[in-house]
Amino acid sequence: xxxxxFIELRNVSFAYDRRLILKNINLRIPRGxxxxxMGGSGSGKTxxxxxxxxxxxxxxxxxxxxxxxxxxMGHAELFAHRRRMGMLFQFGALFTDLSVFDxxxxxxxxxxxxxxxxxxxxxxxxxNAVGLFGTQELMPAELSGGMARRVALARAIALDPALxxxxxxxxxxxxxxxxxxxxxxxxxxxxxxxSAIMVTxxxxxxxxxxxxxxxxxxxxxxxxxxxxQVRAAASPWVQQxxxxxxxxxxxxxxxANRGLTDDLGVEGGGHA
Amino acid sequence: MLDFLISPLRKLxxxxxxxxxxxxxxxxxxxxILMYSGQSLMRFSLVIREVYFAGVLSLIIxxxxxxxVGMVLGLQGYNTLARFGSSDALGALxxxxxxxxxxxxxxALLFASRSGSAMTAEIxxxxxxxxxxxxxxxxxxxxxxxxxxxxxxxxxxxxxxxALFNVMGIFGGYLVGVVMIGLDAGTYWSQxxxxxxxxxxxxxxxxxxxxFGIAVTLIAVFEGYDATPTAAGVSSATTRTVVTSAxxxxxxxFVLTAFMF
Ligand SMILES: Nc1ncnc2c1ncn2[C@@H]1O[C@H](COP(=O)(O)OP(=O)(O)O)[C@@H](O)[C@H]1O
Ligand SMILES: [Mg+2]
Numbered sequence: 017x018x019x020x021x022f023i024e025l026r027n028v029s030f031a032y033d034r035r036l037i038l039k040n041i042n043l044r045i046p047r048g049x050x051x052x053x054m055g056g057s058g059s060g061k062t063x064x065x066x067x068x069x070x071x072x073x074x075x076x077x078x079x080x081x082x083x084x085x086x087x088x089m090g091h092a093e094l095f096a097h098r099r100r101m102g103m104l105f106q107f108g109a110l111f112t113d114l115s116v117f118d119x120x121x122x123x124x125x126x127x128x129x130x131x132x133x134x135x136x137x138x139x140x141x142x143x144n145a146v147g148l149f150g151t152q153e154l155m156p157a158e159l160s161g162g163m164a165r166r167v168a169l170a171r172a173i174a175l176d177p178a179l180x181x182x183x184x185x186x187x188x189x190x191x192x193x194x195x196x197x198x199x200x201x202x203x204x205x206x207x208x209x210x211s212a213i214m215v216t217x218x219x220x221x222x223x224x225x226x227x228x229x230x231x232x233x234x235x236x237x238x239x240x241x242x243x244x245q246v247r248a249a250a251s252p253w254v255q256q257x258x259x260x261x262x263x264x265x266x267x268x269x270x271x272a273n274r275g276l277t278d279d280l281g282v283e284g285g286g287h288a
Numbered sequence: 289m290l291d292f293l294i295s296p297l298r299k300l301x302x303x304x305x306x307x308x309x310x311x312x313x314x315x316x317x318x319x320x321i322l323m324y325s326g327q328s329l330m331r332f333s334l335v336i337r338e339v340y341f342a343g344v345l346s347l348i349i350x351x352x353x354x355x356x357v358g359m360v361l362g363l364q365g366y367n368t369l370a371r372f373g374s375s376d377a378l379g380a381l382x383x384x385x386x387x388x389x390x391x392x393x394x395x396a397l398l399f400a401s402r403s404g405s406a407m408t409a410e411i412x413x414x415x416x417x418x419x420x421x422x423x424x425x426x427x428x429x430x431x432x433x434x435x436x437x438x439x440x441x442x443x444x445x446x447x448x449x450x451a452l453f454n455v456m457g458i459f460g461g462y463l464v465g466v467v468m469i470g471l472d473a474g475t476y477w478s479q480x481x482x483x484x485x486x487x488x489x490x491x492x493x494x495x496x497x498x499x500f501g502i503a504v505t506l507i508a509v510f511e512g513y514d515a516t517p518t519a520a521g522v523s524s525a526t527t528r529t530v531v532t533s534a535x536x537x538x539x540x541x542f543v544l545t546a547f548m549f
Contacts, residue, residue: 069425098427109422112414126428 021080022047022179022211023068028077030060030067037063039235041077045228050205050212052222055232061215062106064232065181068213069103070094081179099127102172102210103181107188108164110156116143116167117152123174142170146200162193166200173204180205180212186221194218198225223247314510317431321439321509324432334437335444342403342438342505343445347452349402350395354453357394358460361385365461366469379476380483382461386454387484387493388549393541395450396500400533403445404508407438408529411512412522420513435509442508446501447494454493492548499540504533 023045030038037060045051055061066072067079070086079086081097089097110119120139124130130138143149146166156164165185172180185201186194202225205212216222223229223243231239231254239246239254246254328334365381411434414420420430458480465471484490508529515525 071421071424095427098425101425103422103425105418105422107417109418111419111422112417113410123426123428126426126433 020046022082023213024078024080025064025067026078026080028067028074028079030063030072030074030076032063037235038067038074041232041235041237043230043237045211045213047211048205048209049227050202050214050225051228051230052226053213053215053230053232054217054219054222056217059232060235061217061232062183065103065183065213065215069101069181070097099175100178101181102175102177102179104165104169104172104183104185106183108156108161108168110159110164110168110171112156114156115152116148116154116156116159119156119167120152120171120174122171127175138174139170142174143167145173145204146170147196160193162189162196165189165193165197169197169200169204173208176208177210180210182212182214182216184216184218185214186216186218194221198222201225310514313514314506317510317513318506320431321436321506324429325436325440327432328436329440334433335440338438338441339445342399342407342441343449346399346402346445346449349398350449350453351456353394353398354391354456355460355463357390357453358382358386358457358462359464360460361390361457362461362464362469366465366471375471376475377479377483378461378465378471379478379480382465383454383458383480383484384489386457387489389541389545391454391457392450392493392496392500393537395453395497396446396504396537397534398453399442399446399449399501400504400508400537401530403442404504404529404533405526407442407505407508408512408515408526409522411435411438411509412515412517412525415513415515416517416519416522431513435513439505439509442505443498443501446504447497450497450500451494488549495548496541496544499544500537503536503540507533507536 021044023043025041025043028038028041029036041064043053053061053064063072067074068081068086070089073087077087084093084097086094086097110116111122114122117139120142121135124135124138128135139152140149143152146169148163148166148170151159151163151167156167159167169185180201182201185197189197198221201212201214204210214222214226223246226243228242229240229246230237239249239251241249249255361382362378365378365385366375369375369377369381411420414430414434420434423430423433462473462476466473466476511525511529511532512522515521
């Protein structure tokens with residue numbers, strides 16, 4: 017019986033080399049919902065998406081997508097999993113040697129045997145969906161940051177994925193492009209019935225469009241809830257995020273083994 | 289206390305282990321390129337496109353360099369041969385030096401610095417900008433889609449470029465020897481015709497350039513794929529491609545020559 021959750025992370029821990037990035041993470045994403053994962057830079061958000069896309073495997077725990085553990089998938093299963101998944105990369109990751117048209121056509125040409133006329137129609141439809149009809153002849157270098165992100169979005173949804181992963185879709189965009197992208201993400205999610213995870217550190221924009229929020233800090237889930245619950249939450253963790261304060265329970269400094277005092281040669285210094 | 293002794297030793301060990309590890313990694317990389325080559329060779333348009341970038345765009349530098357090397361050979365060869373009264377043998381000297389050594393080696397060195405470095409930079413940059421990640425997340429294997437077509441394009445282009453280099457060099461020798469110095473054209477060509485053996489000289493030279501092509505292209509795509517995904521990482525990978533290729537070409541040339549001639 018398929019569970020109600022399209023994605024479920026159970027006790028997932030992950031380390032690059034020896035540095036533990038994610039500790040015992042538990043997450044659930046219901047079918048058809050848009051869920052945000054928030055946390056500061058370096059808190060392991062991109063890593064989390066990489067575990068779900070199967071680029072890395074956790075040292076411990078299960079990453080269930082539609083009931084199947086990504087960490088245990090063989091080559092063919094991983095291939096099938098990725099075909100049903102779309103991912104929007106932080107900086108778009110458009111293929112710089114291909115035109116806008118060929119970028120959006122890329123997954124269609126690689127994974128289907130559709131005739132060129134049908135591919136053309138589909139590509140133009142997807143470009144239209146992100147409001148970029150007419151840009152198909154341009155090269156990625158000729159696009160603004162916001163446009164590139166939207167082309168990448170069109171490419172990610174080319175095969176009508178069942179799961180969308182968004183890695184910081186708002187970074188580096190002007191307020192208008194940001195609003196456009198947020199609206200698109202929301203609209204696509206509603207229209208296609210896709211389950212989606214959006215990783216971000218932009219609290220305010222995200223709270224407007226998502227169904228549920230997880231907060232990640234220092235490798236752990238520290239809070240979760242609906243946008244209303246988050247806005248009302250008293251937790252100092254959450255408040256630090258929502259208000260954007262530098263100081264609070266979430267540490268701003270890199271967790272070094274040595275204190276600054278050690279390197280400066282000052283006696284008697286302790287850890288802050 | 290023995291730090292001054294141990295630390296360089298440790299460094300040496302570390303460097304050697306690293307080098308061996310990378311060699312192993314490169315071999316595994318070659319195997320996976322070969323494994324995924326079927327897909328890219330079936331879509332030959334991908335390879336053709338890369339042949340254009342790796343081969344066709346190298347034509348100018350190969351043609352010009354070949355011509356000059358041939359002209360220098362003509363001058364130097366004539367000076368030396370004339371001392372022994374055998375300037376008639378200029379055609380043979382030019383052709384043999386080019387076919388056996390200079391053509392394959394110099395064309396490969398030029399190819400490494402023109403196309404090899406470009407391949408490394410391109411693949412490294414695709415890695416840095418997450419294009420390779422994007423590809424594998426789209427269930428498209430970057431080794432099959434990006435690396436293998438470039439590899440085969442390099443392997444195909446190299447012998448052709450070397451052959452062209454030879455032709456231009458022989459023509460350069462002709463310009464200097466016959467047109468400039470005034471040797472007899474018939475002698476130039478017939479001496480060459482008599483001295484050159486199809487199997488021994490031409491085929492062996494082609495085999496050399498094929499081996500160099502495999503080596504240079506493998507180094508180029510490997511360094512790109514293995515580059516640290518930062519601007520500095522790509523730049524040092526590009527440098528490594530040119531330096532390693534040059535050393536490998538010269539070393540392989542020695543080994544091949546020892547076996548062939
Ligand atoms: N490939 C990698 N190898 C080693 N460490 C990495 C790698 N990728 C990321 N890290 C480290 O893991 C931590 C989390 O990275 P990331 O998941 O990218 O964070 P976020 O996306 O939340 O900013 C960072 O401290 C980063 O330095
Ligand atoms: Mg990130």
